[in-house]
Amino acid sequence: MIHIAIISHGHEEMLIESQLCGLAANPAVTLWVKDNLPSVKLEAFCLQHQVRYTKEKPGMGFGENNNFLFNRIAAEFSLSAEDLFIVMNPDIQTNADMLRSLDQQMRSDSTTLATVNLYKDTNFQQTDANVRFFPSLLTPFRVLKIRGLTEAIQKHSLIQNCDVDWASGAFLAFRPSHFRDLNGFDTDFFMYFEDVDICYRSYCISGRKVRYYPGLKAVHQAAHRNRSLLSPHARWFLSSFIRFVLRRSVVYPFTRGKISQSL
Template sequence: MIYIAIISHGHEEMLIESQLCGLAGNASVHIWVKDNLPSVKLEKFCQQHQVRYTKEKPGMGFGENNNFLFKKISSEYALSVKDLFVVMNPDIRATAEMLQSLDLQMQMDKVSLATVNLYKDQSYQQPDANIRYFPSLLTPFRVLKIRGLTEAIQKPLLTRDSDVDWASGAFLAFRPAHFQELKGFDTDFFMYFEDVDICYRSSCITGRKVRYYPGLKAVHQAAHRNRSLLSPHARWFLTSFLRFLWRRSVIYPFTRGKIRQSL
């Protein structure tokens, strides 16, 4: 079975308009929605479409929210090695057929962590930069060249299924046993870089990189956050970036084979 975790922060209209990322009413997937800004309208919509809805513990960060849903799912189902746990943003548009193909491909390749080819438009013409290289201590000196604190991988160069450094938390698919092995997302990252961190731990501590499947496509209608220097998002972004660099350089080299407790 495929279990989808979606976190809503006032995204009720988006989720209703998109029919829960295009997956409402499909028997091949189980959708779980955690609503951090409780909406009666969204709750009723989920009930009508047999989607699990919870408004418990609002105010948590991205990683902690998804860890919470994973625990909820695990407590109600005996998750098997063949199940799939997918972290998905509310602004993703996907199909059940694509998810089933991803599940099958991961089984064939014996992959525990994967992502798909995200695009910004329905016609699949504008690639979304959802696969990237890990940042390093040299990254701040290359900001002008790479135009950010993380560097995108050029998708046209990857025409075949490939292992990559990290993939955006907008869409990440885990085998449940691997998510448990990693102890989920590190909750010290309230927002930003929790996806970088979990992919880094998977690669460098367990030896399992993210598998990128360019032939499997979905749409990511991302709305960019305000990152002016005085905004909370800018502070969270910079703080998380520095935290990741510190852990990559100082802590993780001595934790191979050990996973930080988060779940």
């Protein structure tokens, strides 16, 4: 079974208009929505389309919200090695056929963490930079060249299925046992770099990076947050970057293969 976790922060109109990312009422998947800004309209829509909905514990960060949904799914279902747990943004558009293909290819590759090829438009012309290189302490010295604190991989050069350093939390697919081994997302990251961190810890534990499937496509209609130096998002972004690179340089080298707990 494929379980999809979606976190809404006032995204009710987007989710309803898109029929919950194009997957509502599809028997091939189970959809789970955690509503951090409770909406009566979204709750009614979910009830009508057999989508699991909760408005419990609002105000948590990205990682903690997804950990909460994973635990909720595990409590309701006997998750098996054959299942798939997908963390997905509310602005992703996809279909069940693509998700089934992803599941099959992950089985074929015996991989436990993967992503797909995200685009910004429905014609699949404008690529989304959802696969990237791990940042390090030297990254700030290259900021002008890479135009940010993380460097995108040029996806046009990735024609075949391959492994990449990390992939955006807009779409990440896990085998449940691997998500448990990682103890889920690190809740020290309230927002930003929790996806970088979980991909890096996955590499530390399994020795494998994120599997990227360029032939599997979905649309990501991303609306980028304001990161002016005075905005809360800029502060969260910078503090999360510092936390990750310090852990990568100081903590994780001594915990390789040992940073596993159970959710």
